[in-house]
Amino acid sequence: MNNILVYTLKGxxxxxxxxxxxxxxxxxxxxxxxxxxxxxxxxxxxxxxTVKQIDFLHENQEGFIEFENILLDKNNVVIDVGASRIDNFxxxxxxxxxxxxxxxxxISSMDGFSDFSVCLxxxxxxxxxxxxxxxxxSFNRFNEHEYSTVEEQxxxxxxxxxxxxxxFSIDLNNENSFYILKDSRAVKYSHNIGLSLKSLSxxxxxxxxxxxxxxxNKETRLxxxxxxxxxxxxxxxxxxxxVPMMEKINRKLNIKEK
Numbered sequence: 503m504n505n506i507l508v509y510t511l512k513g514x515x516x517x518x519x520x521x522x523x524x525x526x527x528x529x530x531x532x533x534x535x536x537x538x539x540x541x542x543x544x545x546x547x548x549x550x551x552t553v554k555q556i557d558f559l560h561e562n563q564e565g566f567i568e569f570e571n572i573l574l575d576k577n578n579v580v581i582d583v584g585a586s587r588i589d590n591f592x593x594x595x596x597x598x599x600x601x602x603x604x605x606x607x608x609i610s611s612m613d614g615f616s617d618f619s620v621c622l623x624x625x626x627x628x629x630x631x632x633x634x635x636x637x638x639x640s641f642n643r644f645n646e647h648e649y650s651t652v653e654e655q656x657x658x659x660x661x662x663x664x665x666x667x668x669x670f671s672i673d674l675n676n677e678n679s680f681y682i683l684k685d686s687r688a689v690k691y692s693h694n695i696g697l698s699l700k701s702l703s704x705x706x707x708x709x710x711x712x713x714x715x716x717x718x719n720k721e722t723r724l725x726x727x728x729x730x731x732x733x734x735x736x737x738x739x740x741x742x743x744x745v746p747m748m749e750k751i752n753r754k755l756n757i758k759e760k
Contacts, residue, residue, distance in 0.1 A: 714730055
């Protein structure tokens with residue numbers, strides 16, 4: 503099984519969204535949330551994976567010892583580090599020599615120079631710790647209505663792809679080095695109702711349509727119509743974005759296993 507770390511040095515970069523999507527598409531997976539402020543809403547309703555909240559300030563605390571034990575488990579583990587615990591997490595991982603247990607590092611970024619700069623800082627920090635073969639970039643909230651290509655929206659990354667390759671061996675000419683997630687109302691809705699996007703996309707659309715068309719009450723039918731729209735969006739998002747995302751992630755993990 504594999505340990506996947508979803509990481510960035512700032513908040514608001516869709517780490518939790520990436521973590522939830524990855525965890526819900528892996529078998530026997532535990533999503534570990536470092537920092538209880540960063541709690542997921544999924545633990546009570548979503549059966550696709552187990553959620554464990556852990557908090558610690560340094561490697562000698564009970565929380566970190568529990569976390570280390572989880573890393574050595576046989577299940578898949580996805581780690582979502584809250585912004586307020588990034589420095590503590592990195593220091594504890596270094597002092598405990600545990601970065602070698604990480605099978606894949608997902609660097610989650612938005613567009614803009616700030617996120618590109620933060621990504622460079624992270625790559626510099628882990629350059630001698632995690633090899634580039636274990637790294638994949640995640641470009642989030644792609645706006646397909648305003649930008650014709652991901653290269654246009656994330657121009658700071660792609661205009662500096664020679665720098666990324668020469669300095670860190672991250673090759674953006676190779677599409678297996680990154681994946682894209684667009685902004686989606688279905689993603690926001692799934693968070694609000696405490697389900698993963700996968701659980702929403704797995705809902706029985708035909709059953710919802712049947713109920714919608716037989717419902718006489720106008721307000722109830724409207725709610726079913728909204729639900730139908732969101733499930734349709736979730737299924738489209740899953741097919742267009744999540745399927746290729748997971749193919750790339752699994753491909754990276756297979757490279758490690760050879």
